[in-house]
Amino acid sequence: MTAALLGTDRRTPPVAVRAGQDGAAALLDAAAVSTVRRRAALRPALAGERPTPAPADPRPPLPPAARRRLALLLADRGGTGAGSRRGTAPDLTELLPQWLATAGERGYRAPEALLPALLDAARARTDLRPAALALAGPRALWLAQLNNDWKFALRGSGATSRAGASTRSTGPENGETPTPTPDTDDPEYVRRLWEEGLFAERVHLLTTLRRRAPHTALDLLRTTWATERAEDRLMFLDSLRDGLSPADEPFLEQSLSDRSRNVRATAAELLSALPGxxxxxxxxxxxxxxxxxxxxxxxxxxxxxxxxxxxxxxxxxxxxxxxxxxxxxxxxxxxxxxxxxxxxxxxxxxxxxxxxxxxxxxxxxxxxxxxxxxxxxxxxxxxxxxxxxxxxxxxxxxxxxxxxxxxxxxxxRDLAKLLTVLPHDERAQWVAEFIAAHGLSDAFRMLGVCAVPWAEPLGRSVVDALDIARDAGSYPWSFSGVMGLAERCLDPAAANRLDMLTAITDEPEGASPGSGGYWAEAFQRLVGTLRLRATMHAELTPPHGPTTTTATDTEPDR
Structure with a gap:
């Protein structure tokens, strides 16, 4: 500052002067560098340790069309505003969970360039997390260690950033989406994770062990049971539902005397599920x-x-x-x-x-x-x-x-819960006959527990009931919940049969004004969504067939 005020002829500036450069230019260059450094709000520091390379993901990449589709779905994940008229365009926000599940079933990995957007989507919507993290794979967990906004991925997947920890991916079991699971074959790692891990990591570890070695999981739980917090004991006890057997009875019977009322109630519920x-x-x-x-x-x-x-x-x-x-x-x-x-x-x-x-x-x-x-x-x-x-x-x-x-x-009484006890085909047939006899007003929750895509009799029954509602002259938004389920759950093969419903029909006497046009718009959106779902499935299926053989579309959407 002094050199600039007095002039470089009177005061030699304390800056480096390059060959062929005069003092005034060198002073101005130094001032520019200082200004940039100040605006950056960072002081020069030694370089940190370079992160370890991201782990390999051996799964096959998405086909090009499916990759482009994922980019579109992630870009549109904000959806249409609440309360706004949807028009005839499919709701991409509602299709993203189905796309993720299908891509996971096919055994693909997410494109590396889309991992940040995928993690952001999973952060914003908890319902996307299991399928999104499974598709993202180990490289998403690597990224999550470097960005606090994505720390949920580490907690939710059972991954750990501690040195020496290891995870591995398992294939789908009973139609579930594969997720990274702890290495339960290493007793020392299991012990250390159980004693030092985050609560979510411990729950995930216990759940994983319960599926593979129920007795080992129970023995692990016993080692720290007396020192756990009441709310933690409740969550750990709830994880015993998987693989519940008479061998668990002594531990559950002892838990009936727990100091927490909720723990006692859960133990009693589990024991009552053991008829003997x-x-x-x-x-x-x-x-x-x-x-x-x-x-x-x-x-x-x-x-x-x-x-x-x-x-x-x-x-x-x-x-x-x-x-x-x-x-x-x-x-x-x-x-x-x-x-x-x-x-x-x-x-x-x-x-x-x-x-x-x-x-x-x-x-x-x-x-x-x-x-x-x-x-x-x-x-x-x-x-x-x-x-x-x-x-x-x-x-x-x-x-x-x-x-x-x-x-x-x-x-x-909860009829939807009762229906979950029946086999999938019988469940769908019961709901189809119920809708045919009683309409849709009491069937929404029943439809939610039916396997996806809906069996043909159930899909036909739902569409017939919607057509009857249109003929009655009501507005379609009275059935917006069922229409939304139909867009996600009807078999895409039904699209051609629904084309006849997209035309504007004459409104019956006493109908709500303009209802015919609104119904035509709703059916156009339904048909368009079904065709888009069919296209999405085709994009995810390579010419030689699916990359993995799994039981697809056998469980209701969650």
Whole structure:
């Protein structure tokens, strides 16, 4: 500054002067460098250690068309604004999860240039994370170690940045998307990760071990159980659902005395899912003392009688019965429901005269206990995955049994959960017949548990119901949820058959103004989306066929 004020003729500037350069030019060059350095807000420092190279990903690259498609889907992931009119264009935001799942099933890896955008999308939408991280592979985890915005990838995948840690990828099991999993073959690594890892890493490790070696996972959990926080014990205990077996009973029975009420309740729920457990036997003894068969009910035949518990003693509470009911529920009915829900369903046949589930459900129940009793049996059928009881409680879809009304007054029954107990084909057929008889108003959650793509009878039933709604003159946005499911779940092969629905039809008398045009627009979007889905699948399928053979499209979208 002094040299600049006095002039370089009077004060030699304290800067380096290149050959052939005068002092004034050298001073101005030094000032420019100083200005840039100040604006950069960084002080010169020694170079840091160069990161280790990214790991190799041996999976095949995406075909060029699929790569371009992914770039378009990621660029459009913001979607259309909430409440805005969608028009006829497919919603790319809703197609991204399906594209990711299909690419993962085909065994591809994501293009390296798109990894940042893929990680950003996964950061913004938690529903994308499992499939996005599986497609991104080990190089995404390498990137996540260098950017705090992507640290979720390390926590969610079980990867670790500590020296000596190792991960490996496994193929899909039961239709699941492959994810990086800890190296459970190294006992020292397992011990260190369990004792030093982040909570999410420990949960992932326990879940992985549970699938491969259930007894080893339980032994690992025992080593630190007494020192874990209550909320952590609850999550660890919940991971035991995978591979639950009688070998887990001693540990779960001990957990019934845990100091945390939530841990005790979860342990009791898991024990009740083991029909041969001591807890299931105790609950059955209590429930069978409350529910019986009255053969003198009258000329209509025998009936089920109910005498609900008069108290919730200490033994019941230890076995997971919550003493205080929610608002609006009576104590005795609340206790009865919990006892019946935890009782093995197989024992009711002997208790009620050797009848099968359908015959038991058909029996009258005295004193207005029918809804309470059938609701508890429904929860038991879901917990115990008993298809025979689920069928009986659902009844015929076209003319639902009294137990399957949608829904009886005061009922807490969940028909969608009952449907998950049935095989996929039977589930789809039941929902198709239900929609044909009752329409779409009560079917949205049922559709959500059906395998994707929908079986032909189910898809046809949904489209027919939408066509009937159009003929009734209502607006299509009254069925926007079902229409959105149809765009994602209908078989793309149905697009040609739906072309006839894209035309604007005459509006019936009394119809909502303009409804015909709106319906035509909605069906045009549906057809366009189905054709785009078909194109996406074709782009992901190489000429010689899929790169891997997996059971595709057998599970509902999550």
């Amino acid at each position: 457990s001591a807890l299931a036997g105790r609950m059955a003894e209590r429930a069978h003392s409350c529910v019986g068969l009255d053969r003198t009910a009258g000329h209509d035949g025998p009936a089920i009688t109910v005498e609900a518990p008069h108290e919730c003693d200490a033994g019941m509470q230890r076995d997971g019965v919550t003493p205080k009911p929610p608002s609006g529920r009576g104590e005795r009915s609340w206790w009865l429901g919990q006892l019946v829900e935890a009782t093995p369903l197989a024992g009711w046949s002997e208790k009620l005269g050797g009848r099968d589930p359908a015959a038991i459900i058909a029996l009258p129940v005295s004193d207005d206990w029918r809804t309470e009793l059938h609701d508890a049996w429904s929860r038991a059928a879901v917990r115990q995955r008993d298809a025979d009881w689920a069928r009986a409680l659902l009844g015929a879809p076209a003319t639902p049994s009294q137990s399957a009304e949608v829904t009886p007054a005061g009922s807490s």
